[in-house]
Amino acid sequence: MKKLVLTLFVAATLAGCDQTEPVQTVDWYKAHDAERTAMVSKCRNNPGESDASPNCINAITAQNHLTVEKRGYTKHEPINVLEGGK
Structure with missing residues (x-):
């Protein structure tokens, strides 16, 4: 068990x-x-290799935020149908 934990620790360290x-x-x-x-x-x-990297996630998220901002999206209060649709 100790060898397994040590092996996983070394692998995780080397991966980064x-x-x-x-x-x-x-x-x-x-x-x-x-x-x-x-x-x-x-x-x-190359989505299989780099799509899950932090920079890819942050760049794509930034692109999505800018696209939504260009569309003029406004946040609306949710409608609760059970309380009469307020």
Whole structure:
């Protein structure tokens, strides 16, 4: 059991070692159009390998936020049908 735990710990540690690029936030990607576009393109070109990386998730989330903001989405209060539709 101890060998299994040690093996898993070493594997998890080594798995994070190849990440050389810094992780950027969603707000950073919103402010940097060229970098966001390049990262989204990179993520979509190879989704099996890079789509789950933090930068891909943040860049795609930033792209989605900007798209929703362009549409003029406004948040509405939910309608509770059981209370008469308020």
